[in-house]
Amino acid sequence: MEIAANAALVVVDVQKGFEEEEFWGARNNPAADDNIASLIDVWQATGRPVVFVRHDSPKPESPLRPGYVGNGFKEYVEERRGKGAGDELLVSKTVNSAFYGTPDLDAWFQAAGIAQVVVAGIQTNMCAETTARMGGNLGYEVVFALDATYTFDLVGPFGWRCAAEELARATAVSLHGGGFAQVVTTETVRGAAAR
Template structure:
């Protein structure tokens, strides 16, 4: 019996990040959401499972509080009929949720992970996926992050943070892939 199709895990594609940008935070990978839209279309066309992850803030000033506009998912990445939404309160989509139980119950071994931000919730979810024994694939052009101030006060560019995160995950926790590679792989499985 062939392996089941991979599952797409879409992490935190929420409006809070648009608000951060509007407030002047600089990000990398401006086409990431368009690539996520491409992945959603390909997974839907192949009948492969999709899990949407949404971050629910817990601190009073969080832009991800359910009562705030930033909690809402971006329209282009919204779930469709029957696609589950996993709500998390920490960085990993596996902690305090039933994501792992759902994946195991469906015998899903391969996870294709995309979303925001590369070095926070995407990285933490990807690391845990690898540690839990899933075949994790992180889609490099379908995730993004923002400039950060380091402990030394130095500004680190989003592009550098993104690249370092991918380097840290590559090989040990996940295979780093592109949207085109994932879509080609899905098409090959369907044939």
């Protein structure tokens, strides 16, 4: 695969609040944080733009609510912010899609001539997937680094339960099979970006 010289890495909601297992439940993919960090490192080393997205939950019980320690980025993300040679943007949002945040992500991409977007972050089947879907709808070439995301077990209607790994696979199939994004591994993205 090819990663454009100005492809943007969108790091979705890598926040401390997601460490609160008693709130979220069991997660998948323990390697996700290392993979996310490695993508940020490659993007910063090659001067590509990085977008850090923060979810400011309006729900008072959420570990991601503003004013609570969980709203902050995880340490490895915070340590990397402002360190790259390329442009950097902070987007705050209250819904799933980073394209419905502040400032306007689509406008920023358009102004910078960015056509390719790589999505990583939390949760696979929620904000990462929604951002990827909307990016595809808006005409961007979206690359979804599946193993640089993670999610949690979830209960739905009719008593149905899905394990985190099942949800991640469903996201991968929906995004890739539905033509919203090219779903790949972190290693594939890193290799292409380093060339």
